[in-house]
Structure formats: structure tokens, C-alpha cells
Amino acid sequence: REFRRIDESLTKMASKTVAALVASGKPRMDAKDKPADFGEVGALNTEMSKRSRHKPIRKLIAEIPTILPKLKPCLLMSPLSVAQYLDASHPPFDVVVFDEASQIPVSDAIGVMARGKQVIVTGDPQQLPPTSFFQRGMELSDEEFTLMEAEGIPEDAESILDECRARGLPDINLAWHYRSKHESLIAFSNHHYYGGSLLTNPEPEIRDEGVKLVSVDGVYDRGKSRTNLREAEEVVKAIAAHYRDEKLHGVSIGVVTFNSQQQSLIETLLDAERQKDAELDMLIANDEREPLFIKNLENVQGDERDVIIFSTTYGKDESGRPSNNFGPINKPGGHRRLNVAITRARLGVVVFTSLRPEDIDLSRTKERGPRHLKAYLEFAARGKLSLPAIIKGESRDEYDSGFELKVAEALRSQGWEVHTQIGCSSYRIDLAVVHPEHAGAYAIGIECDGATYHSSATARDRDRLRQSVLERLGWRIHRVWSTDWFRDYEKEKTRLFEAVSKAIENYSPDGAHLEQEQEEAVKAPAESEAQDAKSDEPIAEAAKAPDSAGVPYQMVQISQTMKGLDPYNPATVEALRFAIASVVDKEGPVALTLLCERIAAILEMKRSTTKLKDRLSEILPRNIPRTKTSSNTFIWSSKAGPDAYKEFRVHDGNDDFRRALSDICPQEQANAMEHVVRSYQSVPTEDLLRQVVLLFGYNNLTQQMKDMLRPGLKQLEKRKGIQKTSSGYAFKG
Numbered sequence: 106r107e108f109r110r111i112d113e114s115l116t117k118m119a120s121k122t123v124a125a126l127v128a129s130g131k132p133r134m135d136a137k138d139k140p141a142d143f144g145e146v147g148a149l150n151t152e153m154s155k156r157s158r159h160k161p162i163r164k165l166i167a168e169i170p171t172i173l174p175k176l177k178p179c180l181l182m183s184p185l186s187v188a189q190y191l192d193a194s195h196p197p198f199d200v201v202v203f204d205e206a207s208q209i210p211v212s213d214a215i216g217v218m219a220r221g222k223q224v225i226v227t228g229d230p231q232q233l234p235p236t237s238f239f240q241r242g243m244e245l246s247d248e249e250f251t252l253m254e255a256e257g258i259p260e261d262a263e264s265i266l267d268e269c270r271a272r273g274l275p276d277i278n279l280a281w282h283y284r285s286k287h288e289s290l291i292a293f294s295n296h297h298y299y300g301g302s303l304l305t306n307p308e309p310e311i312r313d314e315g316v317k318l319v320s321v322d323g324v325y326d327r328g329k330s331r332t333n334l335r336e337a338e339e340v341v342k343a344i345a346a347h348y349r350d351e352k353l354h355g356v357s358i359g360v361v362t363f364n365s366q367q368q369s370l371i372e373t374l375l376d377a378e379r380q381k382d383a384e385l386d387m388l389i390a391n392d393e394r395e396p397l398f399i400k401n402l403e404n405v406q407g408d409e410r411d412v413i414i415f416s417t418t419y420g421k422d423e424s425g426r427p428s429n430n431f432g433p434i435n436k437p438g439g440h441r442r443l444n445v446a447i448t449r450a451r452l453g454v455v456v457f458t459s460l461r462p463e464d465i466d467l468s469r470t471k472e473r474g475p476r477h478l479k480a481y482l483e484f485a486a487r488g489k490l491s492l493p494a495i496i497k498g499e500s501r502d503e504y505d506s507g508f509e510l511k512v513a514e515a516l517r518s519q520g521w522e523v524h525t526q527i528g529c530s531s532y533r534i535d536l537a538v539v540h541p542e543h544a545g546a547y548a549i550g551i552e553c554d555g556a557t558y559h560s561s562a563t564a565r566d567r568d569r570l571r572q573s574v575l576e577r578l579g580w581r582i583h584r585v586w587s588t589d590w591f592r593d594y595e596k597e598k599t600r601l602f603e604a605v606s607k608a609i610e611n612y613s614p615d616g617a618h619l620e621q622e623q624e625e626a627v628k629a630p631a632e633s634e635a636q637d638a639k640s641d642e643p644i645a646e647a648a649k650a651p652d653s654a655g656v657p658y659q660m661v662q663i664s665q666t667m668k669g670l671d672p673y674n675p676a677t678v679e680a681l682r683f684a685i686a687s688v689v690d691k692e693g694p695v696a697l698t699l700l701c702e703r704i705a706a707i708l709e710m711k712r713s714t715t716k717l718k719d720r721l722s723e724i725l726p727r728n729i730p731r732t733k734t735s736s737n738t739f740i741w742s743s744k745a746g747p748d749a750y751k752e753f754r755v756h757d758g759n760d761d762f763r764r765a766l767s768d769i770c771p772q773e774q775a776n777a778m779e780h781v782v783r784s785y786q787s788v789p790t791e792d793l794l795r796q797v798v799l800l801f802g803y804n805n806l807t808q809q810m811k812d813m814l815r816p817g818l819k820q821l822e823k824r825k826g827i828q829k830t831s832s833g834y835a836f837k838g
Contacts, residue, residue, distance in 0.1 A: 108564065108568055108569070109568065109569045109572075109573075112565055112569050113569070127178055130175045131175055131176060132145075132146055132172045132175055132176070132784065132785050132786040132787075133146070133784040133785055134146055134149075134150060136796065140154070141785060143785075143788065143789060143792035143795075143796075144785055144786075144787050144788040144789055144792055144833065145168065145169040145170075145171055145172045145785075145786065145787040146172060146785050146786070146787075147792075148165070148168045148169060149165070149169055149172065152165055162190050163189065163190050163191070163192060166190055166191060166192070166195070167192045167194070167195070169787075170195060170196050170787075171786045171787035171835045171836070171837075172785075172786040172787060174196075175786055180198075184209060184213040184214055184216070184217050185213065187216070187217050187220065188216060188217075191220070195220070197220055197221060197222055198220055198221045198222065199221070199222055199223065200221060200222070200223045200224070200225060201217055201218060201220060201221030201223070201224045201225070202224075202225045202227065203217075203224070203225070203226045203227060203228070203265060203266075204227055204228070205227075205228055205232075205233075205406060205407060206226045206227060206228030206264060206265050206266035206269075207228040207229055207230060207232050207233055207234055207264045207266045207267070207441075208228075208232075208233050208234065208235055208264065208406065209228075209235065209264055209265045209266070210235040210263070210264065210265070211263055211264070211265050211268050213235075213265075214265035215265075218265075226265060226266055226269050226274075228264070228266040230266055230267065230270065231294075231298040231299065231441055231444050232406060232441055232444060232445045233403070233406045233441055233442060233445050234263075234264050234267070234438045234441060235263075235264050278302070280302055280303055280304045281303075281304050282295075282303045282304065282305045282306075282530075283306075283574060284409060284448070284451055285305065285315070285448075285450065285451060286308060286451050286452055286578055287308055287314075287315030287452065287453065288305050288306070288307055288308065288315075288528060288529040288530070289314045289315040289316055289488065289529070290315045290316065290448070290450050290451075290452075290453070290454060291303060291305050291448060292305075292484075292529045292530075293316070293447060293480075293481055293484045294444050294447060294448050295529070295530060297440075297444075297477055297480065298440075298444050301530065301531060302531075303530055304530050304531060304532040305528065305529060305530040305532065306528070306532070306571075306574050306575055306578055307527045307528035307529070307533065307534055308578050308579065308580075309537075309546065309547045309550070309578065309579045309580045309581075310545055310546050310547070310579075311539070311545040311546070311547070314488040315450070315452065315453045315454060316453070316454045316456065316484065316485045316488070317453070317454070317455050317456065317485065318456045318458065318482065318485035318486045319339065319343075319455060319456065319457050319458070320458065320459075320461075321333075321335055321336045321339050321457055321458060321459050322335065322459070323335035323336040323339075323420055323459035324420065324421065324422065324423055324459070325418065325419050325420045325421065325422050325428055325459065326422070326423075327422040327428055330366060330370075331364060331366045331367075331418075332366050332367050332370045332418065333367060333416070333418045333419070333420060333459055334370070335459070336367075336416050336417075336418060336420075336457050336458070336459055337367060337370045337371045337374055337416065338374060339457050340360060340371055340414055340416050340457050341371060341374045341375050341378055343414055343455065343457070344358065344360070344375060344397070344414070345378060345382070345385055347412070348385060348388040348389055348392070349384075349385065349388070355394075356411045356412060356452065357392070357394065357395035357396075357397075357410040357411045357412070358397055358410055358411065358412045358413075358414065359397065359398045359399075359400070359405075359408060359409075359410035359412070359413050359414070359449060360397075360398065360399040360400070360413075360414045360415075360416065361400055361401065361402065361405050361413060361414070361415055361416070361446045361449065362399070362400070362401045362402075362415075362416045362418055363401070363402055363415075363416065363417050363418040363419060363431060363432055363434070364401060364402075364418055364432050365401045365403075366418075367401070367416055367418040368399055368400060368401045371399050371416065372399050375399070395410060395411075398410070402432070402433060402434070402442045402443075402445070402446050403433065403442070405445060405446060405449060406445045408449055409449050409450070409451060410449065410450065410451070411450070411451045411452040411453070412450060412452055412453050412454070412455070413446075413449045413450040413453075413454050413455075414454075414455050414457065415446065415447075415454065415455070415456040415457060415458070416457050416458075417456065417457070417458040417459070417460055417478075417482075418459075419431050419432075419459070419460060420458070420459025420460050420464070421459065421464070427460070427464040427465075427466075429465065429466055429469050429470070429475070431474065431475060431478060433474075434474035434475060434478055435470060435472060435474055435475060436472065436474070437472060438474075439472055439473070439474025439475075440472070440473035440474045440476075440477045442474070443474060443477050443478055443481065444477075447481060454485075456481075456482070456485045458482060460482060461482070462479045462480075462482045462483045462486070465478065465479040465482075467479065502525055503525050503526045504525060504526075504535075505526075505535065505553075506553070508553055508587045508590065509525070509535050509536065509553050511590070512535075512536060512551060512553060512585055512590070512601070513525060513536055515598055515601065516536070516538060516551075516601070516605065519602060519605075521538045521539070521541070521605065522538070522539040522541070523536055523537070523538055523539070524536070524537050524539060524547075525537075527547070527550070531560075532560075532571075534550040534551075534552060534575075534580075534582075535550075535551055535552050535553045536550070536551035536552075536553070537549070537550045537551065538551070538605050538608070538609075540609060540612055541609065542609075543612065546612070547580070548581070548605065548608045548609045548612050549580075549581045549582070549583055549604065549605055549608035549609075550575065550580050550581070550582050550583070551582075551583055551584075551585060551601070552572075552582055552583070552584050552585070553584075553585050553586075553587065554584075554585075554586055554587055581608050583601065583604040583605070583608075585597060585601060655752060655753040655754055655755045655776070655777060655780065655800065656752055656753075656754050656755070657754065657755060657756075657757035658692075658754035658755065658756065658757055658764065659691065659692070659754075659757070660691070660692065660703075660762060661687060661688050661691040661692055661703060663703075663706060663707055667680065667684065667707050667708050667709075668708065668709040670708055672704070672708060672717060672720055672721075673716075673720060678724050681704070681721070681724055682724060682725075682726060684704055684707050685700065685704065685721065685724075685725065685740075688700055688703045688704070689729065689740050689741070689742050690742050690743075690744075693740060693741050693742030693744070694732075694739045694740065694741045694742070694747075694750065694770045694772070694773065695739065695740050695768075696737045696738070696739055696740075696767070696768035696769075696770070697718060697721070697722065697737060697738040697739070697740060698713070698718070698737060698768060699764070699768050700721060700740055701713040701714075701717050701718045701721060704717065704721060705717060722738070725740070729741065729743075730746045730747060732747050732770065732771075732772075734770075734771060734816055736767050737767055737768065739770040747770075747772055750772050750773070750776070751776060752773070752776060753773045753774075753776040753777040753780065753800070754773065755777075755800045755801065755802070756800070756801055756802025758802075763801075763802045763803070764801065764802075765813075766798070766801065766803075766810055766813035766814060767813045769801065769817075771816035771817050771819070771820045772820060773817075774797070774814055774816065774817025774818075774820065775817045775818075775820035775821045775824065777797050777800050777801070777817075778793060778797055778817055778818065778821045778834070779821060779824055779827060781793055781796045781797060781800075782821075782827060782834045782835065782836050783826075783836045786835060786836050787830070787833065787834075787835040787836070788833050788834055788835075789832045789833035790818075790832070790833040790834065791806075791833075792833070793833055793834060794806055794810070794811055794814055797814065797817075798810055798814075821834065822834075
């Protein structure tokens with residue numbers, strides 16, 4: 106329990122840290138309480154203020170290459186959009202990620218891959234390939250299919266996913282399947298497409314299958330409309346019944362057809378039904394969380410709903426002859442289209458079909474698509490009985506170890522019915538106790554630290570993720586550790602019996618019994634919550650926007666003068682050094698010229714002189730750091746030397762005193778410049794200097810000021826993360 110709490114806290118903290126780092130890197134969009142009008146920020150502000158005549162997006166993006174990744178660290182674009190909106194000179198991305206890569210042709214992907222320093226290609230090789238079939242916006246007739254097959258014309262192109270796999274790029278298989286809340290929804294695909302490698306989660310009910318078949322006495326209009334009117338009418342009736350059933354409110358629904366003509370027919374019939382029934386129309390219109398969709402095989406990839414309704418469309422024609430042309434399913438790769446369609450549901454699938462499995466003549470084709478369609482219709486009709494591999498592994502009395510057998514025997518000794526190895530995939534719950542009063546329901550699942558537990562590669566999978574997923578599905582899980590069982594058998598047996606008794610007593614068919622338990626399981630002690638809140642403080646600090654200005658410059662306050670003190674008398678050296686230390690401690694790094702002015706004021710001299718300047722240079726202690734430029738010498742306090750100085754001091758608004766730019770050391774100039782560059786990410790040199798002189802109290806930038814700031818620019822160019830561009834400076838941190 107403590108591990109789960111800490112791991113969840115760590116996961117949340119990681120996401121907050123990423124968000125904070127992104128927020129802290131965003132450029133300032135204003136200057137002097139108005140939108141900045143210079144550099145890349147100025148170009149973007151100008152476009153945002155326009156109501157018309159905007160620049161083309163490609164041109165605007167080319168003008169803001171530095172601030173774009175700070176404002177939008179992640180760009181979501183299609184390969185076509187990348188070519189359309191990003192110039193070839195656009196800086197490379199750190200990572201390019203292809204999602205649904207099985208649908209992306211190599212020709213579209215290769216140019217995008219060249220834009221990244223690293224490439225991650227994600228996709229399912231058993232799902233939709235790139236196709237020219239629907240790009241032409243047409244469906245082929247039986248004769249056209251036969252002609253293409255005879256001439257060997259490929260329907261599908263090679264995808265970038267296929268190409269990467271063929272080239273032997275390193276790959277990782279993601280085995281966990283979380284979408285389906287009923288194992289039978291993924292069991293067919295797991296068996297036929299993934300070789301049983303997917304890890305699925307059993308549900309806590311022994312119920313009817315999640316896939317149901319509804320036979321329709323429909324007629325396929327071959328060669329004409331290519332639709333099945335009766336089948337479409339039954340689908341519309343099912344949609345209407347779903348929305349009118351109050352128990353199903355909040356359960357989303359989607360419809361998948363085997364061709365685009367049937368999709369259009371169902372849409373037309375449903376629109377007519379909605380016009381006749383205002384209540385139905387309102388129910389469908391108000392379903393905003395996951396609205397109803399009606400799609401065909403070619404455009405449903407990526408969608409999911411709680412319930413999916415299929416219209417297979419094809420069947421016997423008016424003459425009673427069944428069709429063996431199932432559109433794109435007949436072609437090479439057609440089985441992948443079927444796999445996409447049958448894995449869109451979370452809770453259930455209803456197959457409306459005019460086809461019988463025996464209507465499909467497999468002797469007329471060598472492709473996997475029709476074979477799998479026939480097998481799926483059998484699966485929808487018979488359930489897991491049609492999958493021998495699943496039946497074989499679904500024994501009610503199999504054990505991974507003798508330890509599990511001992512636990513099961515202890516449970517059965519109390520009269521409870523115990524099932525073993527619950528599930529369809531290679532991941533199964535070791536033991537489950539059937540509820541004695543609720544037929545078809547498991548009261549509790551028992552997990553032992555056997556083969557299934559040790560098969561997980563990480564503690565997060567073993568001890569948190571897997572159990573949290575099972576609990577969301579409605580399971581109550583109790584763990585029995587083998588070491589504890591053998592060390593203190595009576596104690597662990599009593600603990601097990603109490604857990605089972607409590608689960609049976611508190612069981613509720615709607616799962617309400619789990620809510621309070623789950624809240625208590627993840628509830629952290631008050632000290633831990635305080636510790637988590639404290640750990641968020643540096644994250645919040647990192648998210649703060651850059652400061653708008655540095656520290657106000659503070660002059661030394663002369664509380665008492667040394668009137669009449671002769672600075673050239675050897676006897677006054679110590680007194681002078683004390684005065685120098687007071688000024689440097691307050692105003693350092695301070696220019697020697699300014700230091701002379703302060704000492705002259707302390708001595709109540711009318712003005713600073715060259716003679717006094719030479720005298721102060723002569724008596725300065727050797728341990729006080731000093732740096733020189735061509736025009737000045739700078740005296741540093743002991744608080745921060747030249748290499749460690751990170752501050753800059755701005756004009757405090759006092760018109761009686763304003764430092765000359767030549768009296769500001771190059772390090773402080775560069776600190777102010779770096780602040781401006783970091784704040785705006787990319788700044789032309791002229792605008793950079795203008796912002797810096799504003800910070801130091803000057804409204805106008807003159808050529809003389811530019812010359813005085815050159816030492817600071819030289820320092821800036823040496824700073825880490827600062828890059829000199831053709832027009833100015835950019836922050837690349």
C-alpha cells in the first residue's frame with residue numbers, strides 16, 4: 106500500500122515537473138506594460154493583433170523559430186502539414202513520433218523523419234495499412250476486383266511501420282491491453298492476430314460473451330446501391346432502443362459498416378427517424394461526451410466507444426446467391442481492416458449480419474480476410490467455444506504451483522466454490538471465489554506470488570498498475586504471500602478467510618462496495634500529504650515567469666562625513682580604507698570613478714579629482730578583486746567576485762542619480778542582456794540594447810551608448826545557452 110501511494114505520488118510529480126519546466130521556458134510577450142514589438146515575440150504579437158491580411162502560416166513559423174518550440178513544445182501535425190507549414194530550414198526536432206504508423210506511406214514519412222534527431226515509430230502491424238482504395242473515393246465491382254487480382258495490382262502501399270520492421274530497427278512490443286472491459290472483445294484478435302501475446306484483464310463476472318450476433322434476413326443489393334436495407338433498418342432500431350433505455354444513458358455507441366454506401370444509408374435512415382421522434386433526436390444530440398459515430402472500415406481506426414454495432418452489409422442477393430466480394434476485406438491485408446473494426450469496443454459488440462458463416466466460400470480465395478470474417482461470425486455466434494486455444498487454457502482446476510493448490514484447498518474446506526486461472530490470455534488471476542448468492546459473479550480474486558506475479562518485469566506492473574486496473578473493472582483482490590503462508594500458516598489462513606467473508610458480506614452487484622475501499626487504500630497519512638505538498642514547492646517556483654527587472658541599485662548612505670581629512674596623509678590610510686570598504690560592500694561591483702565620487706562626498710570635497718582617483722588606486726588593499734576595461738576599473742566586494750556574479754541592478758527611478766553605462770561592469774551588462782534574451786528567447790541586437798538601457802534608466806539608445814555596451818555583448822556571447830544569430834541573440838537553453 107505504501108509503495109502504491111509513493112509510486113502514484115512520483116508519477117503525479119513527474120507530470121507537474123514537466124508542466125513547470127515548460128511554463129518556465131515561455132517567452133515574455135510584453136514590454137513596459139504593452140505587447141512587445143521587437144524580435145520574434147514582436148512578429149507574433151503583430152500577427153495576433155491583426156483582424157485580416159495575416160501572413161501565411163509557413164512564413165510566420167519561419168520568422169519565429171526560437172520562440173515556437175517554447176510556446177508549443179509539441180506540434181501535432183500530419184506528414185502533409187509538416188511539408189506544408191514548416192520550411193526546410195526549420196530547426197530539427199528533438200524527437201519525431203509517428204502514431205498509427207501502419208497507415209503512413211513511406212513516401213509521406215521519410216521527409217518528416219529527416220526533421221528529427223530521434224524518431225519513434227508506433228503502430229500496430231495488424232491494423233490498417235496505407236490504402237489507395239479509398240483515396241480514389243470509390244468501391245470496386247466484382248469484375249474490377251478480379252481484374253486487379255489477375256494483373257497483380259497492389260491495393261495497399263508499404264507503411265513506414267512495415268519498412269522499419271523490415272530494416273530491423275530496435276523494437277518494443279506493448280503487450281498490455283486496457284480498452285476492453287470484457288476479455289471476449291479482444292480474445293478473437295488476440296488468438297488470430299497476436300498469437301495470444303496480449304495481456305488482458307479478466308472481469309469479475311461469469312457472464313454471457315461480450316460479442317453477440319443478430320441474424321438478419323436481409324438482401325444485399327449487388328451491382329446497384331451495394332447496400333442492405335433490412336440490415337440498415339435493424340441497426341437504426343438498435344440505435345434508437347439504446348438511447349431510449351435509461352439504464353444505458355452514459356454508455357457511448359458507434360456503428361461500423363463494411364462499405365461507405367451502407368454507412369450513408371444508415372445515416373439517412375437515422376436522420377429520418379430523428380425527424381419523426383423529437384425525443385430521440387434530443388437524446389442523440391445531447392450525447393456530447395462521446396457522441397454517436399457511423400463510420401466504415403477505412404476510417405474507424407483510432408476511434409473507440411463502449412458499444413460497437415456492426416453492419417456486415419454483404420449477404421445473399423435477390424437471386425439467393427451469396428456474395429464472396431467483401432470489399433477491401435478480400436484484398437491482401439484485408440484481415441487487418443477487420444481487426445481494426447472488431448477492437449473498437451470497451452463493453453460490447455453487436456454484429457448485425459445477413460451472412461451465415463457457411464455462406465462464405467473459402468475455396469474461392471486465398472486471402473486471410475474472408476477466412477477471418479467467417480471465423481469471427483462463428484465466434485460471435487458460439488463465443489469462446491470457437492477458439493480451441495482458449496478452451497484448452499480455461500480449465501477450472503489448474504495451478505501454477507503447489508502453493509496455489511494449498512490455498513485453494515483451504516478455501517474449499519470452508520465450502521466456497523473456487524475457480525482457478527481466470528482469464529483468456531497468458532495473464533490470469535490465480536484463484537477466484539464464486540459468490541454463493543449472486544450467480545455468475547466472483548466475490549474476490551486471490552493472487553499468489555507465483556509465476557504470474559514474477560512474470561512482470563517491474564514492481565510498478567506487479568504491485569500497482571495491474572491491481573488498479575483489476576479494481577477499476579470491479580475486482581476485489583487479496584494477496585497471499587508464500588513466505589508468510591509457510592511461516593505462519595494459521596495467521597495467514599485466518600486473514601484470507603476474513604477477507605473472503607468480508608467480500609461476500611459487502612458485495613454489491615453495481616460495484617459500490619469498492620469505492621470506499623479504494624479511497625482508503627490510496628489515502629496517505631497527513632505527514633505524507635504535507636511532505637508531498639512541500640515537494641511541489643520547487644516545482645511551483647520553477648513555473649514562475651522570468652522576473653521583469655533586476656535589483657534596484659542602492660547607493661551607500663553617508664551617515665557621517667570625514668570633513669578635513671587629508672587623503673594624501675599617510676596617517677589617514679586606514680580611515681580611507683574603511684570608507685572604501687563601506688562603499689564597495691554596498692555598491693560593489695563599483696567603477697573606480699564612482700568610488701572616487703563617493704569618497705569625495707564623504708570627505709566633503711567639492712568634486713572628485715584625478716589626483717584623488719590615483720590616491721585611491723594606490724591604497725586599495727591587494728585582496729580586493731578588481732577588473733579593468735579600456736575605460737574603467739571595477740572594484741568588487743567580497744560577496745561575489747567577477748566569475749560568480751549573476752545579478753544586475755536597475756535604475757531605481759531617482760532622477761538625481763543614474764549610473765553612466767561606462768560605470769557598469771561588463772559582467773553586469775551581460776547579466777542584464779542575458780535576462781532580456783532569456784525572457785524574449787530571440788532578440789535583434791538593436792532591440793536588445795534598447796531594452797538594456799531601459800533597465801539602466803535611459804529612454805533613448807545612442808551610438809555612444811552602443812559603444813559603452815560592447816564589452817557586455819562580448820561577455821554575453823560566451824554565456825552557455827546564448828547563441829548569436831544573423832540578426833541578434835537567441836536563448837537555446
